[in-house]
Amino acid sequence: MELRTTGDQLVGTAPAGGVCARPEAQQVLTGEFQGNVFIGKVTLCQTGVACETTATYDVMLVYSFDERALGGLVRLEGGCESVALPKGGMLVFRATEQEAAAPPVTAQASERQAQVPAPIPAVASGSAAQVAAQRRLEAVDVPAALRQGQQALVAKNPVSAVQQFQRVLTQEKNNASALTGMGVAFFLRDQQPEALRFLEQARTTGNQQARAEAWFWTACVKRATQDSKLAQEALRRAVNEGWSPPEGNTLVDRELQLLAREGQPFDTLVKQARGRKRAQGRDPQGAGSASP
Structure with missing residues (x-):
């Protein structure tokens, strides 16, 4: 899944195919960072009796600078499951090895670059940390x-x-x-x-x-x-x-x-x-x- 920032928004686009067998690329993650917390929505394929084939859920994820990962719990509707989520419903995005070795662009630039761990293939790009850094300049x-x-x-x-x-x-x-x-x-x-x-x-x-x-x-x-x-x-x-x-x-x-x-x-x-x-x-x- 490719992650990009558009203005103050973080947008994730999943490619065609994958574990959800998407017929074409689809925007599946949208939202914005508040400091190191991402607040937004995620769209998942799912299975189960009386469950829609795809559904969108509100998410609140935390970015860990030490682990270079963005993660949090996604609670599906009762009786529904998703092959895009591991057991327990924990959604996790991790930085690629290439990103981990690359020097930072700013104090926290590229810290928001992430990818979904296997078995969901992903490519990372963009930096939501730049948006967060800009907000730090605003008086509160x-x-x-x-x-x-x-x-x-x-x-x-x-x-x-x-x-x-x-x-x-x-x-x-x-x-x-x-x-x-x-x-x-x-x-x-x-x-x-x-x-x-x-x-x-x-x-x-x-x-x-x-x-x-x-x-x-x-x-x-x-x-x-x-x-x-x-x-x-x-x-x-x-x-x-x-x-x-x-x-x-x-x-x-x-x-x-x-x-x-x-x-x-x-x-x-x-x-x-x-x-x-x-x-x-x-x-x-x-x-x-x-x-x-």
Whole structure:
């Protein structure tokens, strides 16, 4: 598949034939980068009872500079499968060996060049990093972007949230609130590995309050992956760091209820966090808060 940038868009065109037996070349990937996150749509061939032969899905993919790969989860409609996706639904694009050996054009140029791994043949061209680099030059109203991103999380709109948080990160790469927001956005997309990656970064770059927030959401992710032991430890770390739930945040309230159902140790920690909030009356932090 050939990847090119057209203006501020990344476009992927699959050749005729291939595993999907396309009669002619077809545009199958469109979208744009927000920092190192790609937000767009992918069109896949698929099989299954009552499934369309092709379908288009929203995707949110993360680019890893270390692995020179762009990847993320694609959730097909129930009962549908696609030969273009490996088992588990993880869509991955990797840089060619030739690109890996080539010198960079700019600080991050050619970092977005990628190709689909075998068995899907691909040729890479173009650079979406040039678009991202240009955006870094634009001034960002950080408090406003954080507020809009957090509002999008509460509304369970992770795509819009990522767009706002990435605007912040292009200007302040270690902004802990934006990093935590990115983690929550990927958590809402059921992309737990990516969520944990951002939350870990938030814990290592933020202050105590930011660490507490990141530990809370780490507990939520671990609960969702049924890792009860680590979920409990993460929640304990959050409470010990002083975390308390923001008022009127339906997303946080939902997660607290789910955590409390995990058993007595969880319920005790949840009550401790809620009690601290009532006693101290502090301004809320985290998802739904505009505090950086």
